[in-house]
Amino acid sequence: xxxxxxxxxxxxxxxxxxxxxxxxxxxxxxxxxxxxxxxxxxxxxxxxxxxxxxxxxxxxxxxxxxxxxxxxxxxxxxxxxxxxxxxxxxxxxxxxxxxxxxxxxxxxxxxx
Amino acid sequence: xxxxxxxxxxxxxxxxxxxxxxxxxxxxxxxxxxxxxxxxxxxxxxxxxxxxxxxxxxxxxxxxxxxxxxxxxxxxxxxxxxxxxxxxxxxxxxxxxxxxxxxxxxxxx
Numbered sequence: 001x002x003x004x005x006x007x008x009x010x011x012x013x014x015x016x017x018x019x020x021x022x023x024x025x026x027x028x029x030x031x032x033x034x035x036x037x038x039x040x041x042x043x044x045x046x047x048x049x050x051x052x053x054x055x056x057x058x059x060x061x062x063x064x065x066x067x068x069x070x071x072x073x074x075x076x077x078x079x080x081x082x083x084x085x086x087x088x089x090x091x092x093x094x095x096x097x098x099x100x101x102x103x104x105x106x107x108x109x110x111x112x
Numbered sequence: 113x114x115x116x117x118x119x120x121x122x123x124x125x126x127x128x129x130x131x132x133x134x135x136x137x138x139x140x141x142x143x144x145x146x147x148x149x150x151x152x153x154x155x156x157x158x159x160x161x162x163x164x165x166x167x168x169x170x171x172x173x174x175x176x177x178x179x180x181x182x183x184x185x186x187x188x189x190x191x192x193x194x195x196x197x198x199x200x201x202x203x204x205x206x207x208x209x210x211x212x213x214x215x216x217x218x219x220x221x
Contacts, residue, residue: 033208037153042198042211056207088153097207098142100160106153
């Protein structure tokens with residue numbers, strides 16, 4: 001079975017641009033969460049979606065948004081990119097709550 | 113918010129040595145997982161262990177939820193064990209992981 005897949009794996013954008021990151025969860029998993037990991041730190045929670053509804057939001061500006069589609073895949077959108085948005089963006093999927101979560105390989109975003 | 117503290121922050125071992133990594137957390141949790149982050153950034157699941165003890169080969173983990181800590185044991189370490197180990201918890205009544213800052217392990221041949 002395929003694990004959590006994220007695309008693209010690497011991305012370079014210019015300040016002020018917009019970016020869309022994509023995540024396909026493990027088949028059967030209905031929960032998708034997004035995390036941002038800057039160099040040298042642990043991942044920080046951005047969003048969680050379950051059954052296409054937002055179930056949690058971290059302390060990130062409104063430039064960050066996300067959605068979940070009927071097939072449970074998800075997109076993370078970031079507008080007006082800043083240099084500080086450069087990070088590894090990780091997607092996690094799980095069957096639901098209080099169960100084991102699995103992470104994708106991440107998308108490494110560089111803003112120049 | 114919850115504090116997740118991992119120790120030590122850095123650890124250097126000779127191949128074949130044993131080690132213990134610790135994770136302390138400041139609130140009651142529903143979920144606790146240990147991950148190994150590979151050089152390419154992917155978080156590899158090691159243990160899902162909100163309580164109790166589990167073993168998988170040379171690795172084992174113990175979580176004492178009532179005392180709010182978890183331990184990851186690595187025995188007979190190998191160079192391929194090198195990398196960053198993260199502990200992550202889900203606090204009761206929330207749905208998000210809180211990660212510690214990680215333990216960076218370097219196993220030398």
